[in-house]
Amino acid sequence: MLPKINIPKYSTTLPISGKVIEYRPYIVKEQNILKYAAQSGEESDIEDAIKQIIGNCSGVDVSDIHPTDFEWIFLKIHACSESNIVEVIYPVEDCAELQCPSYVSGYFDINEVTVIKQDKANPFKSRGNGFIIPVDDNIGMHLKKIVVFDENDYQTLYNALISIYDGDKIFPKSSIDYNEFIDFIDNLPKPVSEQLKQFMEYVGPTIQCNVNGKCDVCGKVFYQQVEGLKDFFV
Ligand SMILES: [Zn+2]
Known part of the structure; x- marks a missing residue:
């Protein structure tokens, strides 16, 4: 029999509930679930894939979890499975040259993600x-x-x-x-x-991060704050 592979475990404190949870990186077959969902391009497929990954890798019951805790766990699992640097492609409108693309590639660092808790607009x-x-x-x-x-x-x-x-x-x-x-x-x-x-x-507290990007054509540097990260994995 082949040896069993040990998978490291990590723990994190969920920003909203304050609960400490354990999680592990996703393995190849789980990475494929994400990959196929991303290829299908269906938002519901991607959401299902993320739910399944969170369930598998942390055992957290996603049915009664705060949206911000949900994103937080997924980012943590993603960081330990792949890298804390996430490459993204996002649209820009104000690049200098006419031949500039309308999309630039950039990245954000999962370790620098913050949670904005204060929310003055909250009517409840x-x-x-x-x-x-x-x-x-x-x-x-x-x-x-x-x-x-x-x-x-x-x-x-x-x-x-x-x-x-x-x-x-x-x-x-x-x-x-x-x-x-x-x-x-x-x-x-x-x-x-x-x-x-x-x-x-109502969308309450949210995850926020800085995305750094650069235009391939004119070299203009973009630096923007983004809230809610799930869209980046789509
Ligand atoms: Zn440009």
């Missing part, structure tokens, strides 16, 4: 790792941001649910039956369901 009151969506003066929902949206909106909301409260009484998710939850959602006043929609679509 935060509590712990989640946010409060009031239903009326007494009743409200405690929800967390998630990245994976189910085809079923009720299921997506249920995945995001931390608890429902009524005054001082708190009903943790573990005590809430799924069908009862559907009934609760169906009985919400329209403005509250609009708020829920807003909450689900």
